[in-house]
Amino acid sequence: MSATVSYMSMSLDGFIAGPDAGPGNGLGDGGERLHEWVLTGAANDDGTGTPALVQGGVNGRIVDEFMSTGAVVAGRGTFEPAGGWGGDHHDGVPIFILSRRDPGIDITAWPLVTYLDDVGTAMAQAKEAAGDRNVLVHGAAVTQLALAAGVLDELEIHLVPVLLGGGRRLFGDQGPHDVELDRTRVLHGEDGVTHLHFRVRHGVEADQSSTRRVS
Amino acid sequence: MSATVSYMSMSLDGFIAGPDAGPGNGLGDGGERLHEWVLTGAANDDGTGTPALVQGGVNGRIVDEFMSTGAVVAGRGTFEPAGGWGGDHHDGVPIFILSRRDPGIDITAWPLVTYLDDVGTAMAQAKEAAGDRNVLVHGAAVTQLALAAGVLDELEIHLVPVLLGGGRRLFGDQGPHDVELDRTRVLHGEDGVTHLHFRVRHGVEADQSSTRRVS
Numbered sequence: 162m163s164a165t166v167s168y169m170s171m172s173l174d175g176f177i178a179g180p181d182a183g184p185g186n187g188l189g190d191g192g193e194r195l196h197e198w199v200l201t202g203a204a205n206d207d208g209t210g211t212p213a214l215v216q217g218g219v220n221g222r223i224v225d226e227f228m229s230t231g232a233v234v235a236g237r238g239t240f241e242p243a244g245g246w247g248g249d250h251h252d253g254v255p256i257f258i259l260s261r262r263d264p265g266i267d268i269t270a271w272p273l274v275t276y277l278d279d280v281g282t283a284m285a286q287a288k289e290a291a292g293d294r295n296v297l298v299h300g301a302a303v304t305q306l307a308l309a310a311g312v313l314d315e316l317e318i319h320l321v322p323v324l325l326g327g328g329r330r331l332f333g334d335q336g337p338h339d340v341e342l343d344r345t346r347v348l349h350g351e352d353g354v355t356h357l358h359f360r361v362r363h364g365v366e367a368d369q370s371s372t373r374r375v376s
Numbered sequence: 377m378s379a380t381v382s383y384m385s386m387s388l389d390g391f392i393a394g395p396d397a398g399p400g401n402g403l404g405d406g407g408e409r410l411h412e413w414v415l416t417g418a419a420n421d422d423g424t425g426t427p428a429l430v431q432g433g434v435n436g437r438i439v440d441e442f443m444s445t446g447a448v449v450a451g452r453g454t455f456e457p458a459g460g461w462g463g464d465h466h467d468g469v470p471i472f473i474l475s476r477r478d479p480g481i482d483i484t485a486w487p488l489v490t491y492l493d494d495v496g497t498a499m500a501q502a503k504e505a506a507g508d509r510n511v512l513v514h515g516a517a518v519t520q521l522a523l524a525a526g527v528l529d530e531l532e533i534h535l536v537p538v539l540l541g542g543g544r545r546l547f548g549d550q551g552p553h554d555v556e557l558d559r560t561r562v563l564h565g566e567d568g569v570t571h572l573h574f575r576v577r578h579g580v581e582a583d584q585s586s587t588r589r590v591s
Contacts, residue, residue, distance in 0.1 A: 173572075175390040179553075191554050308539070326553030337541050338395070339539075340538065342537035342568070343537065343568060344570060349559075357535070
């Protein structure tokens with residue numbers, strides 16, 4: 162059974178980007194720290210070159226997992242600053258971008274990319290497109306919207322052992338409440354990153370669950 | 377070597393109490409969910425009675441650990457609503473309460489309790505009193521102050537698989553930044569609670585660490 166799974170790197174204090182994020186500082190101050198685990202060092206001895214996705218080990222296993230998904234759902238705030246991944250996130254799978262406005266970049270040459278304004282529709286179409294593979298959900302806004310709409314099936318949090326002290330949160334102060342999760346996997350990644358996997362219990366509120374457990 | 381260790385139950389979205397906490401609702405709406413793991417059910421079949429601390433298993437091991445500490449440091453906001461634990465948190469160990477004001481409850485009959493207004497002094501005196509045992513640090517405000525002052529050695533986060541959606545956070549938006557942690561233990565507790573233990577790297581900033589790793 163295919164699942165929509167949000168993969169997000171988060172600091173222990175809950176941030177997915179550091180303070181003062183903006184054009185030219187997309188991850189915010191110190192925010193690149195959250196993504197060190199997914200990248201190997203620069204390609205060349207002199208420090209130049211493009212870092213590559215890590216291979217092998219626990220962290221590599223997680224990378225393999227999200228790069229094996231059958232569709233991608235992201236927000237325009239994730240997609241457009243990343244140059245739209247050149248129109249192909251991985252392996253030519255369909256990409257659904259959640260946005261209330263017209264695309265801010267030219268997508269006419271990218272047949273894999275679809276802009277949509279409803280998270281339920283985006284998730285449904287992505288699941289359909291992914292077949293029996295999972296759907297990679299990426300970005301804080303999309304994750305929050307999907308949680309609130311009850312269309313996020315699973316969460317994979319890459320918990321990075323650092324306190325950023327401020328920035329952009331994955332979970333805000335007006336989020337969906339009393340959402341119970343089942344912890345389905347904990348992997349001890351390299352460099353102190355802990356990969357925590359949860360299944361969202363749809364339609365079960367914490368209070369109800371708590372009452373059942375006590376009685 | 378004795379360490380100051382903050383033990384805190386936290387929801388995946390970062391809350392240590394639910395929304396609308398206040399007199400008569402100390403843990404906020406839904407906040408008792410965060411402490412279910414530490415308690416066994418009500419004592420009597422009819423649901424009345426006082427819950428007891430859980431024994432055995434992984435969760436019981438964590439309880440044993442923090443109940444074996446040699447001193448306690450907490451804030452008045454933790455201590456006073458709890459009735460000052462009757463003047464004895466456990467085993468007659470000294471209790472240091474961080475407060476800028478005079479006690480809001482009568483502590484004259486409690487020789488174990490000392491009020492202090494400086495987190496550095498509180499931690500130093502608690503370590504001295506604890507000897508070779510660790511110091512139990514409890515409460516969000518004290519944890520934040522101790523982190524900012526560089527006098528918190530370790531963090532034990534009991535990560536509870538629920539989203540509360542709002543409330544009181546352990547880590548706020550103006551916290552200490554670029555604090556690197558070493559993950560020293562991950563225990564898979566019962567009921568989906570994950571106990572994450574970290575050592576705080578004193579005086580090491582994320583940026584420096586990152587530079588060293590790349591070069």
